[in-house]
Amino acid sequence: MEECHIRATNLACRRGDRLLFAGLSLALGPGEALQLAGANGIGKSSLMRILAGLARPYSGAVERQGALALLDERPALDEHQPLGEALAFWRRIDGGEALGIDRLGLEALLDVPVRYLSTGQRKRAALARLIGQRTPIWLLDEPLNGLDTHAVALVEALVAEHLAAGGIAVIASHQTFALPALTRLALAEHVQ
Numbered sequence: 001m002e003e004c005h006i007r008a009t010n011l012a013c014r015r016g017d018r019l020l021f022a023g024l025s026l027a028l029g030p031g032e033a034l035q036l037a038g039a040n041g042i043g044k045s046s047l048m049r050i051l052a053g054l055a056r057p058y059s060g061a062v063e064r065q066g067a068l069a070l071l072d073e074r075p076a077l078d079e080h081q082p083l084g085e086a087l088a089f090w091r092r093i094d095g096g097e098a099l100g101i102d103r104l105g106l107e108a109l110l111d112v113p114v115r116y117l118s119t120g121q122r123k124r125a126a127l128a129r130l131i132g133q134r135t136p137i138w139l140l141d142e143p144l145n146g147l148d149t150h151a152v153a154l155v156e157a158l159v160a161e162h163l164a165a166g167g168i169a170v171i172a173s174h175q176t177f178a179l180p181a182l183t184r185l186a187l188a189e190h191v192q
C-alpha cells in the first residue's frame with residue numbers, strides 16, 4: 001500500500017453562525033484508526049468533510065499523504081442502473097477487478113436497480129465501491145448504519161484487514177466499533 005498519513009492541526013468548524021468545535025488536532029499513520037464520537041449534530045460529518053477536503057475549516061489545516069475514499073450516506077451509485085452496472089462504471093474509473101462482491105453478499109443483487117436496494121444493501125454496495133477505490137485512507141461516516149449483525153462484523157473485519165495492510169481509517173460513529181487499538185476522539189471535548 002502507498003505511504004500514507006493524515007494530520008489535522010487546530011481545526012475549528014463553523015456552520016452558519018455557530019462554532020461547532022475548535023482546537024481539534026489529530027494525526028494518523030499506517031495501521032492506525034480513530035473513532036470520532038459524539039451526539040447527533042455535534043459536527044462529526046462536518047469534520048469528515050473537512051478531512052476529505054470537501055469543506056474548508058474555519059481555521060486550522062489538514063495535511064495528508066495518500067489518496068482517500070469517503071463513505072457516507074450518499075453512495076454515488078446511479079439509481080437507475082442495475083447494481084452490477086453501477087459498480088462497473090466506477091471500476092472502469094478506479095481500475096482493477098471487482099473486489100468484495102461475494103464477501104459483501106452482493107452477487108444476488110447485481111441485476112437489481114440501485115433505487116430498489118434496502119438501506120443495508122445500499123451500504124454494502126457503497127462498501128464494495130470503497131474497497132474498489134484501493135485508497136490507503138478510509139473516511140467512514142456512520143459505516144454501520146442500517147447493517148445487520150453479520151454485516152457489522154464483516155465491516156469491522158474489512159477495516160481490520162485494511163489497517164493490517166498499512167491503511168488508515170477514520171470512523172465517525174456513535175455506535176461501538178469493535179477494533180483492537182482503536183483510539184477515540186470525543187468531539188464534545190472540543191465544543192466551545
Ligand SMILES: Nc1ncnc2c1ncn2[C@@H]1O[C@H](COP(=O)(O)OP(=O)(O)OP(=O)(O)O)[C@@H](O)[C@H]1O
Pocket residue numbers: 015016020038039040041042043044045046047
Ligand atoms: N449548511 C449548513 N448551515 C448551517 N448549519 C449546518 C449546515 N450543515 C449542517 N449544519 C449544522 O451543523 C451541525 C453539525 O452537523 P453534522 O452533520 O456535522 O453533525 P453530526 O455530528 O455528523 O450529526 P449526526 O450524528 O446526526 O449525523 C448540525 O447542528 C447541523 O444542523
